[in-house]
Amino acid sequence: MAKMTLEELRKLREKAQRSIRSRESAEDDIHLTIGMGTSGIAAGAKDTLAALMAEIEKHAELSVSVRQTGGLGLEHAEPTIEVRVPGMPVIIYGKVTPDVARQIVQKHLINKELVDEHIYDRPASDLIGPDANK
Amino acid sequence: MAYAQYCLICDGTACNSSQSERIYEQIMKYVYDHDLEKTCQVVKTGCFGFCEQGPIVKVLPDEAFYVQVKPEDAADIVREHLLKGRPVSRLIYREKDADSLGAVDKISFYRKQVRVVLRNCGFIDPESIEEYIAREGYQGLEKALFDMTRDEVLAEVEKSGLRGRGGGGFPTGRKWRFSKEVEADQKYVVCNADEGDPGAYMDRSILEGDPHSIIEAMAICGYTVGADRGYVYVRAEYPLAIRRLEKALEQAREYGLLGANILGSDFSFDIEIRLGAGAFVCGEETALLMSIEGERGMPVQRPPYPAVKGLWGKPTVINNVETLGNIPVIITRGGDWFAGLGTETSKGTKVFALTGNVNNSGLIEVPMGITLRDIVFNIGGGIPDGKAFKAVQSGGPSGGMIPAEHLDTPIDYESLAALGSIMGSGGLIVMDEDDSMVDVAKFYLGFTVEESCGKCVPCRVGGRQIEKLLEKFADGEGTPEDLDKMEAIGKTMISGSLCGLGKTAPNPVLSSIKYFRHEYEAAFKKDVAETA
C-alpha cells in the first residue's frame, strides 16, 4: 500500500465498509469472532481457538471465517466468541471452553440451534456500525 | 432446519434466584402445548447484566427484551408473542429517563453501558487498519486536517468538556491550549500508557483492542498544538499491547496516516514507543518525561507544567490513553454531542475495571453520573454467594473506600472527591461483609510505600509510619492515639507531598477510618478496648 491521499482514504473507507457490512449481514459465510485480549488469552482463548479450528476442519461443507478482536467487556465470561450464521440472530457465547467450542460447531453451525447456558449479551449497543442504535 | 424464533431465558445468578428456573419450565410447557418446539428454541443463557430488572427473557430475532418476568407471564409470552407474533407490551423494558438524554437519545440505555472509548473493542480486528477505517477510523484526523483550522479543533475539544482520565481530571482542551499558545521550535505529544494501578487494565484493553484510535488521537493533538513528534510510554509488562501498537504504527506509516505530509497535507507527524519498567511513580507525568529522556523517573516540582516546558524543555501535551480514545469521536461527532453525556462537571463516559467480590467482573464503560448501585448491582450483577455489600474501593491505591450509604451518589470527579475517594484511573473493587477494611487499607498503603520514589519527606517517612501503625491494628494491638496519629500523618502527607503519589496515598486509610472506624476500634489492644 502506497501512502494515501485524502481521496484514496475515502475510497478505502467505502470499500472497507462494504466488506464489513457483507460480513455483518452474513449472507453466505459463517463468521466467528473470538476475543483475544490479554484477559481472553489468560482465560484460555488460544485453546478454544485451536479446538474450534480442529472441529471446523472436520466439516469441509462449512464455509467459515474466523477472526480475532479485543476484549468485549465480558471478562467474567471469557473466552468469548461471536457467531454469525446466515439466517440466525447474532449470538455471543461466553465461557467457551474447548468443549463448548466443539458444541458450538456441532449445534449452532451445523444443526442451527443455540447452545444452552453460554449465551451472553453485548454490554452496550454499537455506536458506529450498521447495528448502531438498535 | 433453523428455528424461526429463539426464546432466551437469563439464567444468571440474580435471575436464577428470582425464579428463572420456574419461568423456563412454564415457557417450555406452553411451547409444547402449542406445538412450537420445532419452530422456537428455548434456551437458558448466561447473565445479561441488567440484574435489577430481572428475571429477563429475550425473544429473537425480534429483539424483544422482557423484564421482571414472573412464571405467570409465561403463558402470555408464548401465546401472544411466540405463537401470534405480538410482543407483550406490559413486559417490555421502557427507559424511564429516555427524555433527559438529549444528544445521545439514540443510544439504548437498557444495557446501562455506553461504549465511546471502547467503541471498537470487540468489533474490529485490532491488527487490521482497514477494519478501523471502516468504522469511522481516521475520519476525525481527516476532518481536522482538511475541514478545520487548529483553533476550530481546539474549540471542539474545549466544548466537549473532556477531562483527563489518567487520574487528575484536568480539562484536556485547556491543556492543549497551553501548549498551542507557546512559541517553540519543537513540541511533543505523549501518551501515558503506564497504567500502574493494581487491578486497572482499561488502557491495556484499548491498546490491545483498538490501537489506531490512539494513533489518530495523537495525530489530531499534534496538528492542534503544532507538534510533529509523539511518544507512547507503555509498560513493558504489556507485550500484547506493545505488539499490536507496533503493528498499527507500521500500518499507519505505510498508508500515509503517519509520517511526512499526512494524506497529502502539509502536516507531518510520527510516533515512537518508549517502554517503562513498571514503576508506579513513572506514571506521574513529570517522572514519566524524565524516564523518556533516559533519566531515573522522579517527579519534579510543577509549575512549569509539561504543556509549557516538558520533554527536553519543550512544550509537551501528555494525555492518558483513555482520554485520547475519546478524541476522534469528539472531532467526528462534535463537542456538543460528547457533552450531551455525563454530568454538569464531568462529561462523557468513564471506563472502569470492575473487580473484587462481584458476579460480573469486567471492563465497563458507563456515562458519568451513573450511580455506584447501578454499577455494582445491575452491570456487576451483585455480590456472589448472597453476601452483603460492604464497600467499593475506587481509584486504586490512591482512592478511598465508599460505603453502602453512598451507593446512590451519581459518580463524577467532584462527587467521588467529596466522599474522600477519587476517580483515579478507574479501578473499582467491590468488597463484601467478610472483607476487613484494615487489611485492605494496609494492602494499598503497602503498595504506595513500596512505590514511593523517596524524594520528598512527607511521602517517604509518613507512608512508612502509617504502615507501621496499620500493622498494629492488623495484629489487634492498636490504640486510640494510633488512630489519631494516622489521621494526622495522613493530613500532612496530603498537604506536604511533592506529587500525587504522596498526596493520595493516605486516602484508603483515611476513608476507611472515616466510614469504618468501628473496625479499627475492634482492633484496639485488649486492655484499651475494655477501658474504652
Ligand SMILES: Cc1cc2nc3c(=O)[nH]c(=O)nc-3n(C[C@H](O)[C@H](O)[C@H](O)COP(=O)(O)O)c2cc1C
Ligand atoms: C503516582 C502517580 C501515578 C500516575 N500514574 C498514571 C498512569 O499510570 N497513567 C496515566 O495516564 N496517568 C497517571 N498519572 C497521572 C499523570 O500524572 C497525568 O496527570 C496524566 O497522564 C495526564 O493525562 P490526562 O490529563 O489525560 O489524564 C499518575 C499520577 C501519579 C501522581
